[in-house]
Amino acid sequence: MDNKPIIQAKHLTKIYKTDTLETVAVDDVSFRVEKGEFVAIMGPSGSGKSTLMHILGALDKPTSGEYILDEEKVEKLTDDELADIRNRKIGFVFQAFNLLPRTTTLKNVILPMIYAGIPREEREERAKKFLKMVGLEDRMNHTSNQISGGQQQRVAIARALVLNPSIILADEPTGNIASAQAEEIMAIFQKLNDEGHTIIMITHESDIAEHAKRVIHLKDGKIFDDSSQHQQRIAKSKDSLVI
Amino acid sequence: MELREIISEGLGTLTLNKTRTGLAILGIVIGIGSVIALVSLGQATQKSIQEQIQSLGANLLTIQPGAVNEGGVRGAAGGRTSLTLEDAKAIALSPEITDIQNVSPEFSRRAQVTTGGSNTNTQIVGATSEYAPVHEIAVSSGTFISQRDVDSMTKVAVLGPQVVSDLFGEGANPIGKTIRVSGKTLNIVGVTVSKGGSGFLNRDDIIYVPLTTAQKVLFGADYLSSIALEAKSQNVMTEAQNQVGYFLLARHKISDVTQADFSITSQQDIINTVSATTGTFTSLLSGIAAISLLVGGIGIMNIMLVTVTERTREIGLRKALGAKKRVITTQFLAESIILTFSGGVIGAVFGIIASYVISRLINSAFIISPSSILLAFVVSAAIGILFGWYPANKAANLQPIEALRYE
Numbered sequence: 239m240d241n242k243p244i245i246q247a248k249h250l251t252k253i254y255k256t257d258t259l260e261t262v263a264v265d266d267v268s269f270r271v272e273k274g275e276f277v278a279i280m281g282p283s284g285s286g287k288s289t290l291m292h293i294l295g296a297l298d299k300p301t302s303g304e305y306i307l308d309e310e311k312v313e314k315l316t317d318d319e320l321a322d323i324r325n326r327k328i329g330f331v332f333q334a335f336n337l338l339p340r341t342t343t344l345k346n347v348i349l350p351m352i353y354a355g356i357p358r359e360e361r362e363e364r365a366k367k368f369l370k371m372v373g374l375e376d377r378m379n380h381t382s383n384q385i386s387g388g389q390q391q392r393v394a395i396a397r398a399l400v401l402n403p404s405i406i407l408a409d410e411p412t413g414n415i416a417s418a419q420a421e422e423i424m425a426i427f428q429k430l431n432d433e434g435h436t437i438i439m440i441t442h443e444s445d446i447a448e449h450a451k452r453v454i455h456l457k458d459g460k461i462f463d464d465s466s467q468h469q470q471r472i473a474k475s476k477d478s479l480v481i
Numbered sequence: 482m483e484l485r486e487i488i489s490e491g492l493g494t495l496t497l498n499k500t501r502t503g504l505a506i507l508g509i510v511i512g513i514g515s516v517i518a519l520v521s522l523g524q525a526t527q528k529s530i531q532e533q534i535q536s537l538g539a540n541l542l543t544i545q546p547g548a549v550n551e552g553g554v555r556g557a558a559g560g561r562t563s564l565t566l567e568d569a570k571a572i573a574l575s576p577e578i579t580d581i582q583n584v585s586p587e588f589s590r591r592a593q594v595t596t597g598g599s600n601t602n603t604q605i606v607g608a609t610s611e612y613a614p615v616h617e618i619a620v621s622s623g624t625f626i627s628q629r630d631v632d633s634m635t636k637v638a639v640l641g642p643q644v645v646s647d648l649f650g651e652g653a654n655p656i657g658k659t660i661r662v663s664g665k666t667l668n669i670v671g672v673t674v675s676k677g678g679s680g681f682l683n684r685d686d687i688i689y690v691p692l693t694t695a696q697k698v699l700f701g702a703d704y705l706s707s708i709a710l711e712a713k714s715q716n717v718m719t720e721a722q723n724q725v726g727y728f729l730l731a732r733h734k735i736s737d738v739t740q741a742d743f744s745i746t747s748q749q750d751i752i753n754t755v756s757a758t759t760g761t762f763t764s765l766l767s768g769i770a771a772i773s774l775l776v777g778g779i780g781i782m783n784i785m786l787v788t789v790t791e792r793t794r795e796i797g798l799r800k801a802l803g804a805k806k807r808v809i810t811t812q813f814l815a816e817s818i819i820l821t822f823s824g825g826v827i828g829a830v831f832g833i834i835a836s837y838v839i840s841r842l843i844n845s846a847f848i849i850s851p852s853s854i855l856l857a858f859v860v861s862a863a864i865g866i867l868f869g870w871y872p873a874n875k876a877a878n879l880q881p882i883e884a885l886r887y888e
Contacts, residue, residue: 297801297882318805325803336798336885340497352486353803397802 508777509824517832523763607695797884817869825861
């Protein structure tokens with residue numbers, strides 16, 4: 239297995255400035271995510287988790303610090319280069335699904351492949367494969383407003399996977415979905431993680447976060463608690479015990 | 482992204498909101514339609530005026546007294562009386578002038594004409610027998626002025642059909658009847674064939690009398706209003722004009738061309754002048770239509786800005802999924818070009834129909850120049866680019882997180 243981390247965040251800081259006020263949304267955050275991890279980022283509103291998510295998703299640039307995603311330095315790129323990074327390396331799953339309205343699910347899944355320049359013949363085949371994977375092969379020609387919220391989120395997951403991204407970034411993926419369907423969505427994430435996909439999920443619900451192997455708690459823009467560090471600490475203390 | 486995909490996606494989006502799309506292109510439809518209709522109308526008018534001038538006589542040169550630039554000090558040099566019947570005779574007999582085949586000396590003046598109970602005010606033209614071939618005039622009944630009438634100053638008149646209906650009623654036969662002009666009684670000996678035309682080109686509202694009768698009996702003048710010349714062919718117009726010009730300068734003992742007490746205009750000069758006038762008129766109308774096109778373009782920009790605002794979230798999503806600026810710009814530009822171009826096509830169709838209807842109504846030629854249609858397409862696409870550029874750039878420069886957050 240590749241031992242290079244998928245995500246390396248070093249001293250990430252994001253400061254929002256208005257005329258009179260300076261708000262530190264993310265304050266000197268450093269962490270690594272290895273390939274195949276399933277990380278939940280938790281925190282109350284205003285803790286900076288959304289801002290961190292935007293930086294990790296290459297949607298926004300940090301004020302200072304370094305962000306390496308799959309061996310590419312992201313923080314210095316231009317808007318178009320960031321678009322390319324998002325297209326190739328990140329699969330987004332949003333709280334509000336964000337499918338194109340009045341457009342078939344098939345076309346929604348095809349969309350990122352158009353921007354990636356994948357040949358036309360290949361697109362439809364791949365889109366169908368991934369719709370089948372999320373169990374929606376019989377909904378291919380339905381428009382996004384003709385299917386339920388859970389189904390829409392499954393289309394969004396298919397869309398996120400279709401270019402085989404380095405990480406899947408899910409922002410409150412079950413926030414707008416009834417709880418029974420939420421379980422289905424989480425089961426899909428679990429399955430994807432078992433297959434080796436790296437997943438980073440933002441949530442404020444602890445029962446959803448439980449599906450993750452590692453939980454990072456944010457508070458006031460700082461990492462307040464990281465479950466992997468507990469394990470490392472436990473591991474270290476075990477070592478010291480041995481010694 | 483392939484062109485076909487861009488177009489089909491643009492069409493798809495535009496058909497989602499048909500009313501708005503329809504209203505947005507209406508401005509372009511009206512703009513392009515009126516440009517095409519007005520240019521067509523202008524060209525038809527120009528053509529019909531040219532044909533009317535042409536119908537006054539082929540290869541026609543006209544000598545008029547007075548300098549080209551009348552008024553001011555120049556008016557003194559010869560004034561209105563510098564041309565005489567002797568000049569006309571000399572031109573006809575001169576061996577130096579080889580390119581002229583007919584010389585028609587003329588004296589015309591407006592006068593009141595009465596007969597029985599009715600009267601009219603019309604143009605009295607003193608003419609010789611050569612007037613008819615030079616101006617392509619023919620009589621529908623009776624005879625035209627003959628050389629004998631001119632020689633013996635007979636008191637006869639040939640009436641234009643308009644004068645006949647003014648004095649005697651539509652379709653009446655006036656031959657043998659009399660009219661009174663300047664207190665003299667004239668016998669009507671002929672009626673000319675209608676040549677159509679209107680205003681200063683109306684060749685039907687004229688009374689022809691022998692030249693000598695007009696000069697000596699009716700108006701007491703010994704000069705000519707003009708001499709009409711028929712050149713031997715279209716190709717020798719310039720030579721004929723020069724021959725006559727130098728001959729007359731010599732005859733009038735004028736050495737400086739700028740001091741000439743006459744001017745010679747050819748039919749082509751008149752056509753050129755009129756064409757320039759109608760051309761200006763056409764440009765003016767097209768200019769007004771172009772303004773409506775501009776207003777239509779601003780309407781397109783307005784709709785595109787609304788669309789960009791409405792679809793902020795969609796733009797954010799597309800950017801999040803990897804759409805580069807250029808892709809977003811292309812998408813929105815494509816939409817505005819499709820809008821204006823389809824407006825241009827519909828406008829062109831309406832414009833052609835309108836020009837056809839107008840040409841039927843005013844009984845003129847139906848002219849649609851391919852260049853005006855080509856121009857309409859180019860202009861409508863250009864408007865799409867011009868007015869779609871700002872909204873498309875606005876969309877492309879949206880920050881993805883701001884756009885995704887937009888409610």
